[in-house]
Amino acid sequence: MNANAIRLRSGTLDSLRGLTLFSMIAYHLCWDLVYLRGLPWAWYNGFWAYIWQQSICCTFILLSGYCWQMGRHPLRRGLMSFCGGILVSLATALVTPEEPIRFGVLTFLGTAALLTVPLRPLLARIPPRLGLVLSFSLFLLARDVNHGYLGFAWVPLLRLPRGWYTNLATAGLGFPAPAFASSDYFSLLPWLFLFWTGFYLYRLRPEIPALPDIRLPGLSVISRHSLLLYLLHQPVLYAALVLLPTIL
Secondary structure (H helix, E strand, C coil): CCHHHHHHHHHHHHHHHHHHHHHHHHHHHHHHHHHHCCCCCHHHHCHHHHHHHHHHHHHHHHHHHHHCCCCCCHHHHHHHHHHHHHHHHHHHHHHCCCCCCCCCHHHHHHHHHHHHHHHHHHHHHCCHHHHHHHHHHHHHHCCCHHHCEEEECCEEEEECCHHHCCCHHHHHHCCCCCCCCCCCCCCHHHHHHHHHHHHHHHHCHHHCCCCCCCCCHHHHHHHHCHHHHHHHHHHHHHHHHHHHHHHC
C-alpha cells in the first residue's frame, strides 16, 4: 500500500465511511421503531426514506469496491464479510423469522470481494476509464433486474424470462422467485457492477485531483471497526427498544 493510499484511507475515506455507518445505524433505528415497535410513521415508507436508504447502500458498496485494492488480504476480508453475512442471516431466522435477511449487504460484499480475487487480472486488462464507464452503465442497466427487466430509470427495455426467477440460488444472482422475501437484499446483479465501479475509480486515482484530507476522529474510529459495528448495532438497538419501555 503506497503512502498516498494510506493517507487517504486514514483521512477523508475513513470519515466518509464512518459517516455512512452512522447514517445506517440511524436508518435501522427508524426501521426498528416502525416494524418492531409499530410506530405509525408514513414518511419512512415514502420516497425520501427510500433515497436515504439507497444513499447508504450505494456509498457502502462503492467505497468497498474502491478499498478492495488497498488492503493486503482481500481474500481474508472477503471471507470475514461473507461469514458475517451468514451469521446475520442465521440470527434473523431465529430472532425475527417474520423479517429474515437473505443475501444481505454483508453477504454481498463478501461475495463481491471473493469473486474479484480471481477476476482481478481480467479486470485489470480493461483501461480504468472504460472500466468505470462500463461498470456504472451496466449497474444502471441492471438496476431493476430483481423486478424482471433491464432498463434505465425505471423504464423497461427488456423483459427477462420468468423461468430465471425460480429459487433461492437464482435470488442470490439477482433473479428472486415471487415468494422470495428478505428485509435486506443485495444480489450479485446489479450490485456487483457498482462494486466494480469503485474498483475502477481507485485505479483512476492518479488522474483524479486529490481530495482534502478531512479527519473526523470519532467517525474514523467507527470506520475502522465497521464489520464489528455492523454485526452488533442491530442486536443493541433491538435490546434497547425491548428494555426501554420496561425501564421507563
